[in-house]
Amino acid sequence: MMKNVHRTLQVNGEAQQVSFAPYKTLLEVLREDLNLTGTKHGCELGECGACAVLVDGQPLLACLELAVECEGRAIETVEGLANGSVLHPLQAAFADLGGAQCGYCTPGILMTAKALLEKEPEPSRERIREAISGNLCRCTGYQQIYESIEEAARRMKEAKVPA
Amino acid sequence: MMRLPWFGFHSPRSVAEAAKILAGEGPNAMLIAGGTDLVPNMKRRHQAPKTLVSLRRVDELKKVSNGSGLRLGAGLSLTEIVDSQKVRGAYTGLYQAAAQVATVHLRNMGTLGGNLCLDTRCTYLNQNYEWRKAIDFCMKSEGDICWVATASKRCLAVSSTDTAPALISLGANVKLVSTQGEREVLLADLYKNDGIDYITRRADEVLTEISLPDSVGWKSTYWKLRRRGAFDFPVLGVAAAVKFAGDGTVEEARIALGAVSSRPLATKAGNSLIGKKLTDEAIAEAGAKAQNVAKPMDNTDLDIYWRKDVVSAFVGYALRELRGDDMRETRMRIARQVL
Amino acid sequence: MNAPGNPSEKMRTRRRFDTIGKPRRRVDGRAKVTGLTKFADDVVLPRMVHCKLLRSPHPHAVIESIDFTKASAHPGVHLVLTGKDFPISYGILPVTQDEYPLANERVRYVGDPVAAVIARDEQTADEATRLIEVKYRLLNTVSSAEDALANPEPRIHDYGEQGNIHRLQAFEFGDVDEALMGSDHVFEDLFFFEGNTHLPLEQHASVAAPDGEGKLTLWSSTQVPHYIHRALARALRIPAAHIRVIACPNGGGFGGKCDLHNHEIVVSRASMILGRPVKICLTREEVFYMHRGRHPVLMKMKTGVTKDGKLTGMHLQTLLDGGGYGSYGVASTFYTGALQTVTYELPRYKFDACRTFTNKPPCGPKRGHGTPQPRFGQEVQLDKIAEKLGRDPAELRLGMVAKPDSLTANWLKIGTIGLEECIRLVVEHSDWNNKRATLPPGRGVGIACGSYLCGAGLPIYWNKMPQSGVQILADRSGQVTVFCGATEIGQGSDDMLAAFVAEVLGIDAFDVRLVTGDTALTPVDLGSYSSRVTVMMGHAAIQAAERLREMIVDAASHELECSPERLVMAQGRVFLSEDPSKGMTFAEAIVFAETKYGTLGTVGSYSPPRAPGRFKGAGVGPSPAYSYTAVVVEAEVDQNTGWVTVPKIWVAHDIGRAVNPVLARGQVEGSIYMGLGEALMEEQIFRRLPAKMSHALVHKFPSMLEYKSLTSLDMPEVFTYLVEDPDPNCPFGAKEVGQGPLLPVMPAVANAIYDAVGVRIDEIPITPDKVLRALELKAKGEAPRVGPDHFPQVPYPKPVYVKTPWEGGDGNETKPADRKQAVAS
CATH class of the missing domain: 1.10.150.120 ([2Fe-2S]-binding domain)
Incomplete structure (x- = not known):
């Protein structure tokens, strides 16, 4: 088994240390390694938009974004949208x-x-x-x-x- | 879930560093910029490079500089191209092409350089590994035959970039950098009519910059034909740029077509317009000439005969728009957005 | 208390409602916008391992051997399963038990699963599947329905009618030849409707896990947990009591999650072997292979009319391409004919149908199940009839709408019909009268109508038990918990359930706790298909709630020293109707009720009324009620390219009553969306390679990119009108809304294109190349039509002959001897 990589990701304003297989896209790391299953997937090829998240304020597709490239960028998912218990x-x-x-x-x-x-x-x-x-x-x-x-x-x- | 194969990863900070890594790694390494083309292709196992060299952190690829024309860093996102007032104002065709690439999200990720290097596509190719196995693969991926035309000696995958035809019609050059030095080539010469060997960029070269000549006197446009208003690659792209004399006489004209060949097709159809005004007859003649050289193949969406049949009409839309006709309604029906 | 299936008249006809009819946030809305709704692939369990299926690359072959030694030895692999591990066949319909979870000897389409690998992660499982070596012996393939008729050998299945014909059906209601002969005009048309698929955004996923006692739990993307529960017990040979199926909310279903799926059985078995949770989530490509979508149907429609525009009779023949397995196909085949009589008055009707097996993913039920294809044919044909008779197509239809409270030629009992009102609404709002035949060239309008079931009258396996059950618990805290097997697939099943109970008990829908779609906890409901939930679950919910209400009111009336009839339950209180200040809170009333009756629990259930048809085959088509829809489409056609643009659509739907108008509108607009996609671009099509070089028969483009689902930029403006004429057979009068509005879209588009440029496209989808081809024919002075040009010889059997209700029939088949008399007299 090849080695995981370690990264600190800024997700919904919180720094998260996470270890994951380097082939994973942001989508896989969010869902599988950070248990943020609110981000969905419908094709994993950039053909549907279900996995859209914000990275540095821009909507991107998590299924095409290499997770190894996400350190230091502000990632926002649906889980971070509400302000506490108050819905956006x-x-x-x-x-x-x-x-x-x-x-x-x-x-x-x-x-x-x-x-x-x-x-x-x-x-x-x-x-x-x-x-x-x-x-x-x-x-x-x-x-x-x-x-x-x-x-x-x-x-x-x-x-x-x-x- | 579709997953990428295992790969090693480099994230250089400069073009020189990137070029050095490419030179060291040899053909096992591939460049990745926005990833919107490469990542799906890797997930489908078209490519499984041992190493990815990311250009994301190479800031010098993000530069925009004015000179007699405009120099655009290859690492600018398509959204940045769309948002550039300079591009919108002086190089309308490029703006319209960039604005119609894929979707909002993919334009935020994908770069101009990436769209120019876009791998050729084919409905026999852009499928998962299991599907390709079911047709016993094709010439471009592990097989021997081109299923588009089984007698063909070369791969007939289709060039699907939108920005290349637009930039070709605008007379753009691109700069390529390697540890061997740098070279600048006419964009039209970057491509070859071969679905596999479609680009003359060497594996150790980084495409760094796109330079556009001065636009004074020129008007340009891009018409994209596809089923839906978003997502889809072109089944026909028509880029036209015309330089008018003060009285409306055409001094120069370039018409380039996308999605009708394994490379963006720089046609000579524009030559027939030179010295004329854009009359209906002149437009029809140019349209017929362009249609003649367009060779849509069974490699993408929609009926191939229809795709050929409508080339002339789309060239007509483009030229009439440049003439000054109000094409907004037609544009809206085709593009489904204001451009 | 009320008898089952007979909700109180008072509730049904009530005029004032607190919850019903009010636009509300759906009760599950918050979870959906916060990412908390747990879809099947969001279920994550400790020690969970992952499953991948190896699928056949061949469309038709015999498996000679499978060697999975290397796969088993691959690091991280826990288990490899093959067809040998699954000796028992299964199938969603009792009459077609023709599938195996992993192919048992034979594969029948590219994508048919052959082996399964369970490994520590999906990547490892995927790698290991590629290490499995399978030897196949290739068989000749069948690629279309006509191909199946022409090539009886090799047989894809060794059951069925003959050769590669899976199913033949033929019915005749009254003498149709006689009717056609006596008609002023007879129209004969051929139509083709290409297959298409559901494309739910959520890919199918399942997680199976043994619980602490070793019993199986399956979380799955399914619309039908009860059917899965039942079929799984059979397929796995485990007592149903040891299996719990939990239907996760579906990320869209549209009929695609109604089958027992091979992967559901595989992960269930794997988890029982490994003693730990096993997950699978299909890739998008695999979802296309799972399919069970719209059948490609070739149709021949012969219709008689009188000169004043009344239908006299119809003879419909259909030929279906069923794909590699039975699935729901027998029902689909019936449905290509069964509802053809419900929209317009049709005195006599004959219907022949044939379903074939082909080497493609199996077809099954998709939104409208079997009925959109003949609906397309009839509505386009009516447009041709109107033109021939010189009549306005809207007005022609108004003159032939079926009569309320009537029986159809094929013995379906129709209740309320709001179709005339629907037609008037779309005609008025679209400015039809000023647009039809008068818009400038290249622009046109088209109209079409349709009707649909509000729940299939019979379950898919024969029984006389209720089709929906609801249980309600209430306790001294004031909390109300409702249990029902119904399944939330996005349509608002949960919201309907809460709304019905809340309305009866006078509480806020948001305060009703729901437990749904869980076979361990909830009473049986047959699931989210055939537009049955609102009507069937609604009846059961109202009955259970009324029973609870009776107890509460009774206890409260004791305390308030009044008769129960004088009490009202509303706004979370129980109070005197003439003096609302005298009363108590709902929670206080519950305390009195629990004190008086002990623990409070009630049940309700619903079985549809028995249908009047008695002939064999009468089971498909009956429904407690039918919804109606009319649609006007405006289209623009570019005469140079054939490019079609649809800027506006008007739709009016007879919904009986809108329980939550926000959701009702969403269902209508979603149907229009899907219908327009089918009309213009969606198609599940296949390609062969040159026969000398390849055996391949593959899905042309199993991807989201190339299967064209409309984006926001392609969607026209839709104007929706709900016609509310409560149907007495429906809960608070509410009919279905999830499927009916799709039906008229495709023909309305075709008719609008004809109005715009005078060409007929008699097949779906209507792509620009077809339009341009027709325009070229028109320019050449040839018949401006693109569509099928022949109908093959099909060995339809002698029809089951049934006299119509108005010709002395009693709903039974008339034997040939009687028939002669019937014809002679």
């Missing part, structure tokens, strides 16, 4: 408005939408469509996802919550 406005809106049906694409879309709202607090419907066009959803037809993101943007504006 995106989470609340997705739950309220049907943005999540089976919930499998949801973590990836939430993280992607978070990055969008950080850059553009009041995105148009067109911008939302473009921003999540790399996240396949088989359940919703996307419309309730758009509405959830719009509602979250509205609530964040009212409450002056940063994304």
